[in-house]
Amino acid sequence: MLALAFLVVALIGFFTAPSRAAPIDDQFQAWLQTDFWPEARSKGISKKTFDAAFLGVKPNLKLPDLVTPGETPTTPEKQHQAEFGPPASYFAEKIVRAVTTGGRTRESANARVLGLIEKRYGVPGEIVLAIWGRETGFGGAKMPYDAFEVLGTKAFMSTKKDFFRTEVLAALDIVERGLAPVNAMKSSWAGALGQPQFMPTSFLKHAVDFDGDGRPDIWNSTPDVLASIANYLVHYGWVRGRGWGTEVTVPANVSCSLEGPDQGKKISDWVAMGIRRVDGKAFPASELKAEGFLLMPAGRSGPAFVVTPNFYVLKEYNTSDLYALFIGHAADRIAKGDAIFNASWGAVGDLHRSDIAALQHALEAKGYDVGSADGLPGFKTRRSIGVWQAKNGKPATCFPDANLVAAIK
Template sequence: MIRYLVRIIRACLPALTALCLAAWIPHAASAQSRAAVERQYQQWLERDLWPEARQAGVSRRTFDRALASVDLNWKLPDLAPPGFPAPKKRAQSQAEFRSPGAYFAEKRMRSLASTGAALARRHAATLAAIERKWGVPAGIIVAIWGRESGYGSASIPHSAFEVLATKAFMSTRPELFRKELLAALRIVEKGHVTPAQMKSSWAGAMGQPQFLPSSYLEHAVDFDGDGRADIWNSVPDTLASIANYLARKGWVRGRDWGFEVVIPERMSCAFEGMDRSRTIAQWTEAGIIRISGRPFPAHERQASGMMLVPAGIYGPQFIVTPNFYVIKEYNNSDLYALFIGNLADRISYGSGGFVTSWQNLGAMLRSDIATLQRSLEKAGYDVGGADGLPGYKTRRSIGEWQEKNGKRQTCFPTAQMLR
């Protein structure tokens, strides 16, 4: 039996050898290609990046401390290594777009609000001093802190220099990350933090407020008085830096972010957007009331407000203030800004979720929404680009098209409408 097995193995050896070589050769070729890219990276650091860093005021000592031991991280997303096949374009247009309600999971909101309220009480004196200086309410600051890093508890594992150097050298957006890498070098040059302390997300966003390096240079604040703006470890510095960011982006002292409202059925849902603002008094005269039935605050009545219907007639509706759009400077998303506003209200006032529920409309492919957007564009409507995401320009274009064609205005894409 043993001799028989040996004969079989010997007979199969050529085939096994060929299979092993077939498996090994692509790996070896890949390894050779990666080694070549690594050499190009070292040359890029020395011949390309270093001259620009020196011109920006970065010393050779700082440059070497930050980058001498940094290797490329091949596990990061959105890479485009030189000499490799071009990365396939993400099939974002094929991803499903669902009703916005999923963004506001009640269990998560309650947990963040409970923790945020406790932390707001613990840091009340610091937050009061910050609000006096920058005019941004404590609830908004704490809500952003919670959303961005779980109040500092989220893991921020990456070396900022590894992420930024890799993406500046071989990502799909190298110019963006090159700018941020140079900003990171300037942070170290100024002595704010050591390279080892600069931890970031996989996208290069740093510390508890999740600032990119350029935002750190513009907005980070030393509020605890230790001589450096430490957004990684210092709660006062983190909270003050968030407030400074919002204030510099235009936060209007004394104004709210917005109010959930009831829009009468006779009124078009297509009046959405900053360019169609009215005073809140005018919205009231047109029939819009607060969902609570209480009047709008007296100091808000003569100030501007904008209609916001993130799910058209299928969910909560709002009149928002310019401060809503300042929150969007932190993350350019209506849902993000609504998340922050609602979480801030829960933290500050103990309020709950939105009164009107988000209807479940099922899911549509983003490619379907993009098709709808292109159709509206051909008909002369400004949808803000056929990206498969129904922003306010798309929503109001839908409403205007529906009105023009004698249909009920819903201001939101559905599978039925696409058909």
Template sequence: MLRIALFLACLAVLVLPAQAQSYQVEFERFLATKVVPAAKRAGISDKTLRRELGGLKPDTSLPGLARPGQDNVPPKVNYQAEFKAPASYFSEKQFNALVPKGRAILQRDAKLLDRIEKTYGVPRGILVAIWARETGYGAAKLPYDALTVVATRAFMGQRQSFYFEELIAALKILDQGYIGRAAFRASWGGALGQPQFLPSSFLKFAVDFDGDGQRDIWRSDADTLASIANYLKSHGWVTGRDWGFEIVLPAHVSCTGEGPDRGKPIADWAKAGVTRVKAREFPGHEVPRDGFLLLPAGRYGPAFLATENFYVLKAYNESDVYALFVGHLADRLSGGGGFASGWKAIPTATRGAVRKLQLGMEQQGHDVGGADGLIGFKTRRTLGLLQEKNGRAATCWID
């Protein structure tokens, strides 16, 4: 049996790519010289470090990796759906699949959701919509070992310094006994459990709401929903405000007015000719409060006036379309319909090409929100300004 085991071990080494073998040596050095000292300073026990780091190997099959030492290099390919063109993200097929079950959950868990709303002040529809978007109400499989993912990304990911902190947080979770390694499952990005918290967010915001003494976001629906609510409340959710409203944006109102730094009272937007879709009125309590123009696809898609709660949703996931999906799904769970305006086919480009464009605009003195390859609101409105400067109708999107 020993000879067989040795033979299999040698065979595994032979078939392992040479690059992976060299990474393993570097990885072990990384763990020994950087991770272990930092973990000890964070109070993690030697016993945990030996148990969890011994024999750990990087998973070089993960998407979006770079090379060791190449930190904060934007990928050339969009791996996450949130950072691609918006139209496919809002397919009716998705909503048709999520809405019936979500409405059933709102009825089934009404008493639990009553308690969570009373405790945290976040509407139940928003909580259930995030749960749906993240893991399909807990149905999605989490195929990766969480520690392996964050360790690999800290070693050779796109944001190594960011994931280094998440690796220390993951070791804390294991050291403090919140969950065993076998059940410590995550997405390929290192997000944990049903609400898809990163390890540091678990430590800060996960709560025990079912009273069993454990903060279990993997198996407890109550802990999952309450943890989402605690996260949003901690990031500034304003009780009593909506997330936003779909609007009709007249041609004379420039798309370059988009952004959370260019808000003004909804009453002022209305004076400029902005109306709510389907001839609906803005709620009276919202009219004197600030609204923020939101155009996730520029003039190629629906337009919205968002409230500050929209940007709290963005604290959960930095993508505009993610936050919009959650808000829109929450509306549909409470009986609302689809978007009044459609998502048009729009020009797209790789993340690398967009970054190159952003670098060129930065060289001209424009603030595009950082050359990260993502078409965020600062990039969109800069594109609109350049289009207007060149005598073209502004679409606030690449052309």
């Protein structure tokens, strides 16, 4: 009788237990065939290309920013990308020097090609070299991921599904057009391709055939790689004949909250406010009438700069002030020799991304425009911090720290 009772309980449990969701791999395959394939077919992708691209592909659950189907996304506690750590770490001398030393070597080896590129696109060779060096170590970095695994996973279950859906369709288009075979489509963890680290849509828009072999090859052709980077920058508005910016000193009476691409002034106006180049030289007369922007990526705890619109073109390559500054700084060192920033980076940063997001939400609740409460201390967050500090009788630092997070919350 006891055994019979256990059997009855087990049977009741079997019939009343909720059905479990299908394994992620099965959900992914169902999504590919019933959701994604019809759209790919409507975009001109053949079944042969589609099947070859996704042969054996399973979702890679180790990729960042994924959301399990049915769950709600949350702000990650930690962010391991260098752009979100202490600013000083981003400019570690061994990292900068690797790009500048390698850039000078390759500047000599590719002088003719770089000259032709600068003539056609107006982008200095050292800028192109700095991006090439930063992105993949001048092509030396290995791309360990299958692009269709990365892009497919993210289109299926990332926090930016629509963005990656567009990218994986573009990746399929690259193969369909015969611009690259499936087995060449290796990428970074973000799905970026080749030596310039182009997303697939950027490849289709900006990759150029500069060596004249009939197709743009950002995997193996140095001329194509360099020209494609320059073409990308031109597309986003690179101004021929202007640099990216210069380090300056900012007097204490000039608020750090004046930074940002929407608060530009004539460079002569910045000079009238007491801002000076750290090298002691005057701004060229041709620049004084042009627009410049204040940049203080670590607030008062680091170097300050007056930058040109070209700085913000560099940000189109990677939406980080530190990245664009790295490229400009490295380019200067390739062209003029190694020289560190005049001002030092203070001991700031290294907060969890969730801490900064909490700070941003608190500022938003008080009516400040932080751009987006994404956990990243962009210029709108920095200057909002400065304004809040000034209104509350505190010295304006324009950069988040642990004490500030607690005070504003």
